[in-house]
Amino acid sequence: MRAPRLALLTTLVALAVAQRSSAEVEVHLHQIESASAPPTVLIRSEVPGEVNFSVLGKGFIRTSKLVESATASFKVPKPGIYQYKLAAGLEHSRGILTLEAGKVTQVLLSGEFAAPAPPLPEPVEESLSFEPHSAGVALIRNPFGPAFEKLSVDEKIRLVLESPQGQSLSATERIQLLGFLYNEKGVRAAEARQFEEAEQVLRKAYQNLPEQSAVRLNLAFAVAGNGNELRLSGNYGVGERKLLEALSLLAGSGDTHLEPQVRSALASLYVDQALGFPSTETRRREMLFKKALELDPNHPGALFQIGQLAYQEYELDTALDYFERAYEGAPQAELGELIEKVRLEIDEAGDFVTQDRGFFRISFEGREVAHVAKETRKLLEQAAREVGRKFGLRPKGTIPVVIYSGGQFSKITGLHSWAGGAYDGKIRLPLSDLSESDLISGGQYLAELVFHEYTHALLHNRTAPAKIPVWLHEGLAQMAAGQNPDNPLLRRQVMDSLASGRLPMPSKLVGEFAGISDSAIAAQVYLESFLFVRFLIEDKGGWPKARRLIEAIGDGESIEDAFSTAYRKSLEDLESEWVNG
Structure with missing residues (x-):
C-alpha cells in the first residue's frame, strides 16, 4: 500500500501517520483563504464505499461519514493543531492538521480499499432510557372549580398548600392530591433530564403515595439518572449510592427495562472508578472490574479491562477469552485488531518461559534465549538504578518484558523496520536472535535500547492515568538512555521547518510516533523531540526541573500548567526561546 504522506500543496499542513492496513486510500490537503474567521474543514471523498473521517482536538471531536462524491464541512472552535483519523474498510490512518483562522482546509480522500469493515453499532447513549409513568387514579373532591385543570402544576401545588379551598380538603385528600401533583411535576423534570430536581x-410524591408502583418506578428512574450523571462527572461515591438506591427501589417491581440499565450504569461506574487508580494498583482495579461483572456479566468495558490485566500478566488465553466476550457486546474495530494481535501472539509466543524477579517479569522462548534474557535483566536493573536517579522514581509493582525474534516482533507489534523496541504496557524487545558475541559487540546499542524502553515504562508506571505527551516521552527517553540522534544537516532542516511554521512545534505533535511508516519523517519528529528536551535539560535547570515537570503531570496538572509549575514559564514561551535562541 501507499501510506498517507507528507503533503506539500500550497503549504505543508499535514504530518500523516500510517498504521497497518491493506488499503490504498490517500489523504490530500490544501488550504485557501476564507472570509470566515473560525477555521473550517471541508472534506470530499472520491473513495468507493463509505469512509469515516474524524477531526480531534482538545475538547473537540467531529466525525463525518461520507460515501463516494459526498462532501462534509464544519468549523472548529479555535486555530491550532488537530489530529485526524481515517477509517475506510480495513484502512486506519491518522495525521496532523494545522487549522488556521480565516482559512479553509480542504481534505480530498482518493483511492480505494479492498474490503469494507463490518458495520459497527450506533454508540450507546450515556443516558438512561425510560418512559415515566402517571400515577394511578383516585377520586378526590375538587374544591377549586373547573379552572383548576387549566393551571400549571406549580400553581396547582401552591393552591393546595396555601389557599382556603385547599385547607378544606381532608388530610388524606390533601396528601393524595399533592402526591399526584408532585408525580406529575417530577415526571416532567425527568423527561427534561433534570434529574436532581426530578x-x-x-x-x-413517593412519601405521599408509597403504595403507587408507578411513582416508585419514576423515583427509581430519577435517582438512577441523577446517579448516572454524577458518575459521568466523576463523583463516584455519591453516584454509587444513588444507583444502589435505584436498584433497591426497583427490587420486586417486575421491571425488565430500567433495572438492566441501572446495573450497567453502576458497572460502568466501577470501571470508571478503577481506571482512576494508577495502573500499579492492580488488585484494587481488578476488584472493581469484577464487581462490575457481578452486576453486568456482559459489560464490555469490564471484560476488556480484566482482559488487559491478564494480557499484562502474559496470560494470553485468558486475555483472549475476555477480549472476545467484550467484542461480542461492543464490536469496535480497534478491539478486533487487538484480538487478532493476541491470537498472533499465542501462535508466535504462547509457549514462552517467564521469569518473575524483582521489578521485572521477563518472558522469552526458552533455554536457547536464556543468555539474552540474562543480559537484558542485567541492563534493566542497571536502568532502574541510573534512570531512577535522574527522575527520583522507582517502579511500582512489576514491569512485564517480552523478548522476541525480529520476525516475531514485527508480526506482533506491526511496527516498521526502523523501530528497535516498543512499550505498550509491556517492554517488547526484538533480541532473541542475538548470539553471545552479538551481545558483546553491540553492547552500547543494546544498553541504549533497554534504557530507552525502560524510561517509557517507568514514566507510564508512575504517572498513569495522567498522560505524558508522546514528544515529551520520546525526548526524555532518548536523553535518559544517553542517545544522541543529532546530525547537523537534519537538525538544520528541522529547525528551519519549525521557524517557518512548516513543522509543528513539539507541543503540537499528536499521535503515536511508532506508527510512522516513513523513516525520514520518523527521524524528524524524534529529533525534534530530542532537541527540545535536550534544551530543557541542558539550558533550563537539568534533571531536577524535568523531575518536577513529571511530578506535576503525575499530580494531574495539564501539560501547560505543569510546565509553568516546573519552569516558571509557559510551554509556548520555552518553545519560542528554543527556536529563536
Whole structure:
C-alpha cells in the first residue's frame, strides 16, 4: 500500500501517520483563504464505499461519514493543531492538521480499499432510557372549580398548600392530591433530564403515595439518572449510592427495562472508578472490574479491562477469552485488531518461559534465549538504578518484558523496520536472535535500547492515568538512555521547518510516533523531540526541573500548567526561546 504522506500543496499542513492496513486510500490537503474567521474543514471523498473521517482536538471531536462524491464541512472552535483519523474498510490512518483562522482546509480522500469493515453499532447513549409513568387514579373532591385543570402544576401545588379551598380538603385528600401533583411535576423534570430536581419532587410524591408502583418506578428512574450523571462527572461515591438506591427501589417491581440499565450504569461506574487508580494498583482495579461483572456479566468495558490485566500478566488465553466476550457486546474495530494481535501472539509466543524477579517479569522462548534474557535483566536493573536517579522514581509493582525474534516482533507489534523496541504496557524487545558475541559487540546499542524502553515504562508506571505527551516521552527517553540522534544537516532542516511554521512545534505533535511508516519523517519528529528536551535539560535547570515537570503531570496538572509549575514559564514561551535562541 501507499501510506498517507507528507503533503506539500500550497503549504505543508499535514504530518500523516500510517498504521497497518491493506488499503490504498490517500489523504490530500490544501488550504485557501476564507472570509470566515473560525477555521473550517471541508472534506470530499472520491473513495468507493463509505469512509469515516474524524477531526480531534482538545475538547473537540467531529466525525463525518461520507460515501463516494459526498462532501462534509464544519468549523472548529479555535486555530491550532488537530489530529485526524481515517477509517475506510480495513484502512486506519491518522495525521496532523494545522487549522488556521480565516482559512479553509480542504481534505480530498482518493483511492480505494479492498474490503469494507463490518458495520459497527450506533454508540450507546450515556443516558438512561425510560418512559415515566402517571400515577394511578383516585377520586378526590375538587374544591377549586373547573379552572383548576387549566393551571400549571406549580400553581396547582401552591393552591393546595396555601389557599382556603385547599385547607378544606381532608388530610388524606390533601396528601393524595399533592402526591399526584408532585408525580406529575417530577415526571416532567425527568423527561427534561433534570434529574436532581426530578428526584427531589418525586421523593415527595413517593412519601405521599408509597403504595403507587408507578411513582416508585419514576423515583427509581430519577435517582438512577441523577446517579448516572454524577458518575459521568466523576463523583463516584455519591453516584454509587444513588444507583444502589435505584436498584433497591426497583427490587420486586417486575421491571425488565430500567433495572438492566441501572446495573450497567453502576458497572460502568466501577470501571470508571478503577481506571482512576494508577495502573500499579492492580488488585484494587481488578476488584472493581469484577464487581462490575457481578452486576453486568456482559459489560464490555469490564471484560476488556480484566482482559488487559491478564494480557499484562502474559496470560494470553485468558486475555483472549475476555477480549472476545467484550467484542461480542461492543464490536469496535480497534478491539478486533487487538484480538487478532493476541491470537498472533499465542501462535508466535504462547509457549514462552517467564521469569518473575524483582521489578521485572521477563518472558522469552526458552533455554536457547536464556543468555539474552540474562543480559537484558542485567541492563534493566542497571536502568532502574541510573534512570531512577535522574527522575527520583522507582517502579511500582512489576514491569512485564517480552523478548522476541525480529520476525516475531514485527508480526506482533506491526511496527516498521526502523523501530528497535516498543512499550505498550509491556517492554517488547526484538533480541532473541542475538548470539553471545552479538551481545558483546553491540553492547552500547543494546544498553541504549533497554534504557530507552525502560524510561517509557517507568514514566507510564508512575504517572498513569495522567498522560505524558508522546514528544515529551520520546525526548526524555532518548536523553535518559544517553542517545544522541543529532546530525547537523537534519537538525538544520528541522529547525528551519519549525521557524517557518512548516513543522509543528513539539507541543503540537499528536499521535503515536511508532506508527510512522516513513523513516525520514520518523527521524524528524524524534529529533525534534530530542532537541527540545535536550534544551530543557541542558539550558533550563537539568534533571531536577524535568523531575518536577513529571511530578506535576503525575499530580494531574495539564501539560501547560505543569510546565509553568516546573519552569516558571509557559510551554509556548520555552518553545519560542528554543527556536529563536
